[in-house]
Amino acid sequence: MADFRLLGAVEIWAAGQPIDAGQPRQRAVLAALLVDAGQVVTVGELADRVWGKQPPREAAGTLRAHVARIRRTLERAETLDGDHVRLTHTPGGYVLHVEPDRVDLHRFRRLAGQARQPTHPEEQRTAWLREAVGLWRGQPLTGLAGEWAGRMRQSWDREWLDAVVAWANAELAVGNAGAALGTLTELADRHPLVESLAAALMRTLCAVGRPADALEQYAATRQRLVDELGVDPGAELQALHQAILRGDAVLPGGPAATRPPTVASVVPAQLPGDVAAFAGRVDHLAHLDKLLSASASAPPRAVVISAVSGTAGIGKTTLAVHWAHRTADTFPDGQLYVNLRGFDPGGEVTTPNEAIRGFLDALGVPSERVPPDLSAQVALYRSLMAGRRMLVLLDNARDAAQVRPLLPATPGTLALITSRNQLTPLAAVEGATLLTLDALSESEARELLAARLGDDRLAAEPDATDRILRGCAGLPLALSIAAARAQQSGFPLAALAAELDSAADRLDALDAGDPATQVRTVFSWSYATLSPDAARLFRLLGLDPGPDISAAAAAGLAGRDAGRLLTELTRASLLIEHAPGRYTMHDLLRAYAADLAGEQDTSEERRAATRRLLDHYAHTAHAASRVLYPHRDPVLIPMDEPAKDSRPVDLADRAAATAWLAAEHPVLLGAIRYAVGDGFDRHAWWLAWALDTFLYRQGHWHELAEAWEAALRAARWLANSAAEAYAYHRRARPETRFGRYDEARVRVQQALSLYVTGGDLIGQADAHHSLATIWELEGDFAAALDHVQQSAGLYGAAGHRRGQAVSLANVGWFQARLGDLDPALDSSTRARELLRALGDRTGEAGTLLSLGYIHDKRGRHAEAAEVLAEAVDVYRELGDRYYEATASARLGDSYLAAGDATAGRDALRAALRIFTDLGQSEAEAIREKLRG
Secondary structure, rough: OOEOOOOEEOOEEEEEEOOOOOHHHHHHHHHHHHHOOOEEEEHHHHHHHOOOOOOOHHHHHHHHHHHHHHHHHHHHHHHHHHOOOEEEOOOOEEEOOHHHHHHHHHHHHHHHHHHHOOOOOHHHHHHHHHHHHHHOOOOOOOOOHHHHHHHHHHHHHHHHHHHHHHHHHHHHHHHOOHHHHHHHHHHHOOOOOHHHHHHHHHHHHOOOOHHHHHHHHHHHHHHHHHHOOOOOOOOOHHHHHHHHOOOOOOOOOOOOHOOOOOHHOOOOOOOOOOOOOOOOOHHHHHHHHHHHHHOOHHHHHHHHHHEEEEOOOOHHHHHHHHHHHHHHHHHHOOEEEEOOOOOOOOOOOOOOOHHHHHHHHOOOHHHOOOOOOOOHHHHHHHHHHHOOEEEEEEEEOOOOHHHHHHOOOOOOEEEEEOOOOOOOOHHHHHOOOEOOOOOHHHHHHHHHHHHHHHHHHHHHHHHHHHHHHHOOOHHHHHHHHHHHHHHHHOHHHHHHHHHHHHOHHHHHOOEEEOHHEEHHHHHHHHOOOHHHHHHHHHHHHHOOOOOOHHHHHHHHHOOOOHHHHHHHHOOOOOOOOOOEEEEEEEEHHHHHHHHHHOOOOHHHHHHHHHHHHHHHHHHHHHHHHHHHHOOOOOOOOOOOOOOOEEEEEOOHHHHHHHHHHHHHHHHHHHHHHHHHOOOOHHHHHHHHHHHHHHHHOOOOOHHHHHHHHHHHHHHHHHOOOOHHHHHHHHHHHHHOOOOOOOHHHHHHHHOOOOHHHOOOHHHHHHHHHHHHHHHHHHHHHHHHHHHHHHHHHHHHHHOOOHHHHHHHHHHHHHHHHOOHHHHHHHHHHHHHHHHHHOOOHHHHHHHHHHHHHHHHHHOOHHHHHHHHHHHHHHHHOOOOHHHHHHHHHHHHHHHHHHHHHHHHHHHHHHHHHHHHHOOOOOHHHHHHHHOO
């Protein structure tokens, strides 16, 4: 079986011989996968591990190439020993499917973990440790450069030292002291400040009859500690020194291994009280439970660290304290707690010196024994924690620098940190696990409210309960304040709900009477830590109408590059980067930001920022629409030049335009709603026009109806009858998809009347074209043909070549539906040639549908299938899902008629998937065909 080695050079061995693992970058990819053997490693994580925080632009492609070469290497190993190790790609990243025990790092950890269990016989534990230590072949990840490899080496070295000390003590216990002497001597020279290593060497020297050398080792260690840390050796080393001087036994577990009584007798229990009503957070509690299991068995680091972050009032401290109480029994040596006051409104942040002195006091250290400087205090604190199973809860931290001196360094200890800031540096350097809290789900929020007010009270006023839940937006602090006010007043819940219904009054309603229980005030403590530029952007984000915002749009809103500012807001948990480059804000934070903007920014500044943002959206969306449908007539209301620094996005091709619209269309709909009647009506109309093609082709017809309904109101505000006519006309299209043909016809007739009044021939022609479509859907092909012919005449009078070509295509279609196949074939063929010459792929695709129908009716099913397959490809290229499904359904019928049942059913299934996804009634008819 193949073996994988990381504790030295990165190697693969199969059938007793090494397999070339490739050049260093490939070995780095292999190592990054082996560290998490059997688990998904995302592409982003791989890139970070191989290249650091600034991977090259082509990192994803380079990773694929390395993965392909690693697969070939694994195939060579399989050829040698017949063992199959798979490297698979998943939607989340890559997984190397290999048993952990075949990776020396994981086998080392298993053996060391087993040896820590006191229930096993001493000889067995010693054998396991002997095997574990023997797996090390030198410096881990030899030859691999980079920050990640360096961090891993540093972390694994600590595990190695712990294992060597445990092995040396185990060999002593079974009477084999000399086995570890050489290794201990070498390591003590390399790590002269590691007291546990010095202690193991001193015991071993005594056991082999060299007590003088042991005393010399103590003197050298003490001098290095004094010179470099300004501290004397810890309690264990001092007691061992005294025991050697007295000639006492110094085997592990003997008198010299015990702690001074003044320390051992103290079991601190500093946790604050648990909340009376805790709700939700099941996944987060499970995450912490998993970390607890890691700290209790075979920890991957000297200490397990978890940093919980989230915005103000999100329940970080509540979660941490609740979990700590729930698991307190698993920390028999005690729980330490400190409020670091990282966001104290008075600026009184707890310094590391203050916190560490409090911990030393809790651990029973007399004040006269506390060293004067911080580094010496930290060394004493960590020495006292050695060998203990304790929880350290560091609450409300400001940053990683405040936390680092307070972190213990002992296996089995767990440090839990809460902060409004994301403590990313702790993950990068100390290997901390980051846990981010978001708003409670609706069910969790309801559970919390019920725990405070009782199920009966909520059931008595279900509507008011729903409104309170919406107003509090899943923020635990807001829910707690709302519940407290409801309990205190005894008023109906409807009274509180009415206050929360008003966005302007919502933050005032969430005020329980003191700064710690005022949502507005609690938010202000985070806001006060921001730089001036980040604070300005935060206020402006309160003006953003969308559910989220891209980095490019934020730059337009700010009128400057916003990358650094967005990072600052995200680290402060005032924004959440929920997808790469996309940011969202809690609803109550948005209300707070909008309030601040009204107080601190002039109306001119707010309006200018809004104009920049809407210009960014409108001009980028217009460009995207032109890419998707280049032959569409120009926008009816001419667009102004974009405002300076609005920063529209340059969309190079159809894929980029489609991706941008897919990501932004919910935001653009919010922008339309915001713009109407607020002095930006032209932006509302432009955005509806720009979204039209994408929404129609993607089947987002309800959103399309909403967009044009808003554009219709905007046109009336603008008193622009031409724009009003166009909005009526486009508003009819989703009605046809809903099957509401009478409503659609009324809207088109309203548009036609305005077109006639305004003398707009092209508008009239477009309206007749739409009326033809409605009559077609109702099965009256003669009426449809009449409207198409009127449309053709109007396009001709206006000199609109594309309109004439499309009309000719529709004439051919309705001729075919009426049974006039020869004229239909001629009309459709000529129309296809005209539209192809114009480069109009949309119009050409329509003629392909007509030709497919005509060929089928003439019994030429193979020819029909050929043109319909082309139609499917064109509609897929255009992103028009409804007509792609329509073409696929007709293609399936043609294949079946031609006798190709397999191809026919495949095409019908493809159509069924799309129609089902779009919620179209055509899906049921296709299901019936497939059942038959």
